[in-house]
Amino acid sequence: MRIAAAGVLALAMSVCGAADDAVTTAVSTDPGEVESTSASAPDVGENGSTTHGPANDAEDCPEVVAVEMTQTASEVFTVDTTIRSMDIEGVGYADAWEVRHLDGAVYGERILTHPHANEQPFTRSLSGVAIPTYLTRVEVAARDSVRGFCGAPLVVEVPHS
DSSP, X not given: OOOOOSSBOOOOOOOOOOTTSOEEEEEEEETTEEEEEEEOOOOOOSOOOOBOOOOOSSTTOOEEEEEEEEEEETTEEEEEEEEEOOOBTTTBXXXXXXXXXXXXXXXEEXXXXXXXXXXXXXXXXXXXXXXXXXXXXXXXXXXXXTTBXXXXXXXXXXXXX
């Protein structure tokens, strides 16, 4: 099941070999209890997202421009996130993105271990993200290696079936 946020942006998505991008999944149904697991970085297929997020308020901060959520089990999702950033090696780059509750509790984090300067925007996936059924919306935010979470997060509807 695909979910779209406000606005539409057709994205031609290319995915570089992401073997060196680490994946960390933080899974929690209770914000006070978080369990972390690791997995290899999956590639994103042709089913790219067509959603666009809010404009970035902070200049040069990574911006989440699209999110696609696919339910893989009860309360479990694969999240494909497209980020546009001004990646400059040695200066700063998008080094992670999070799926989180609107109050800030983190449900999943994807670590990015290198700049994607020649691949903009770029899309990476995170599997095994547990989101409780009672949540209808989450936010996805990108982190800069120097400035931290400085851009506006994208709020998306959770497609529970």
